[in-house]
Amino acid sequence: MGIVNSVNTENRCGHFKADDEDGELFSWLIDAGLTGTRVRDVFTEFCERLNKRGVRIKRGNIALSAIHPQVSAFMYTWRHGEGLVTNTNFLHSDIPGEGWFASPFFFMLTNKIPFLHRPLAPENELDFPVLVEFREEGMTDWFCQIFDFGWGFENQSLEISAGLITSWASDRPGGFTEEEFRILSKAIPLFGIAVKGIASFRTARAMLETYIGRETAGKVLSGQVRRGSVDSINAVLVYADLKGFTQLSDTIEKGDLVEMLDHYLDRMASPIEAAGGEILKFMGDGILATFELTSADEQSVRQICEAALGVTEQMMEGVDFLNKERRDADKPTMDLDIALHVGEVMYGNVGSETRLDFTVIGPAVNEVSRIEALCDDLGSSLLASGDFMRTCSNAVTSLRSCGYHQLRGVREPIELFCRD
Structure with a gap:
């Protein structure tokens, strides 16, 4: 216990108190990585702190690989006296231009060179066009250092395993000094570790949100990961299914089939997310989504139900428009069938000891899928349960009762409402 009490606990990260300027800079980098500040903010302040420390940075640039469904990398550029001047996202669909293939970064990555230094003195012959531009702008020295994060995947658009590219330029006459290189040789790797710490958590969040939804991702990241840990919620359930997908899958080339399905699911998912719903599952050619009603007052409940009903109209309009384009x-x-229901469901971790699924279970989930199965029989692309309509109370809808119907596995018939 005496050892624990002797450690200085004033610093948030719990490391020893800095006793010089270098220590203060390194201590700040450790704190930045532990506290999860945004990468762009850490980069900006790092450049400013280096200049205050006496390291004459004229231009700093970083490119951070991303594990993200749309973005392949983030790039930031900082200039002394101007601050952050470039904030660029590179998409997976972006095609690198000639400038990338003529850059020192491409050369280093393809030749597995982690460090490259080029003094920009007038008498030096430079081997990369961008360095000639830097010299013409008055810069005198430049170097690049690359860090592989060891995440084990290849970023094909950058031809780099996931990691961080950093480059630094000075306008000091004669270039960086030995003292500046001494500071930078220690500070930049610490900066790389801080960025990895921040990016790792943000990458985990982005991936979880992509695969299990924003709200569910928040629950998982907050520690709700124990098997059997579930909450009971009252929610509107939306079950949407594309008609004819199975038959088409036997006649369309696989690549075209996946592309077609993505286009349809995008038309179906976008209105749900825009209205605040949570997509729990993409089930082949269908979607299960919820709009939580728990803790909402009567007026809010009605508004949520109206929003869910409006979402179904937007989904069908989107699919109709896509069908016109494809025809x-x-x-x-493909056509779309949708069912709306409401009920109490259990929401949480279900599965085996080593493989869990964060999902909803309960009678209402089974019922909404069986309601959707009656769309063809009742000649309506949208069916809503009587429970849903009663929850909507005085909301104005275009749905009419189509009688009571038996659902497979459900004891009592339930009233269903369909489109006019």
Whole structure:
């Protein structure tokens, strides 16, 4: 216990108190990595702190690989006296231009060179066009250092395993001094560790949100990961299913089939997310989504139900528009059936000891899927349960009762409402 009490606990990260300027800079970098500040903010302050420390940075640039469904990398550029001047996201669909293939970064990555230094003195012959531009702008020295994060995947658009590219330029006459290189040789790797610490958590969040939804990701990241840990919630359930997908899957080339399905699911998912719903599952050619009602007052409940009903109209309009485009292009189309229901469901971790699924279970989940299965029989692309309509109370809808119907596995018939 005496050892624990002797440690200085004033610093948030619990490391020893800095006793010189270098220590203060390194201590700040450790704190930045532990506290999860945004990468762009850490980079900006790092450049400013280096200049205050006496390291004459004229231009700093970093490119951070991303594990993200749309973005392949983030790039930031800082200039002395101007601050952050570039904040760029590179998409997976972006095609690198000639400038990338003529850059020192491309050369280093393809030749597995982690460090490259080029003094920009007038008498030196430079081997990369961008360095000639830097010299013409008055910069005198430049170097690049690359860090592989060891995440084990290849970023094909950058031809780099996931990691961080950093480059630094000075306008000091004669270039960086030995003292500046001494500071930078220790500070930049610490900066790389701080960025990895921040990026690791943000990458985990982005991936979880992509695969299990924003709200569910928040629950998992907050520690709700124990098997059997579930909450009971009252929610509107939306079950949407594309018609004809199975038959088309036997006649369309696999690549075209996946692309077609993505286009349809995008039209179905976007309205749900825009209205604050949570997509729990993409089930092949269908979607299960919820709009939580728990803790909402009567007026809010009605508004949520109205929003869910409005979402179904937007989903069908989106699919109708897509079908028109595909018919005009002589491509196969699919129609959409949707069911709306409301009820109490259990929401949480279900599965085996080593493989869990964060999902909803309960009678209402089974019922909404069986309601959707009656769309063809009742000649309506949208069916809502009587429970949903009663929850909507005085909301104005375009749905009419189509009688009581038996659901498979459900004891009592339930009233269903369909579109006019």
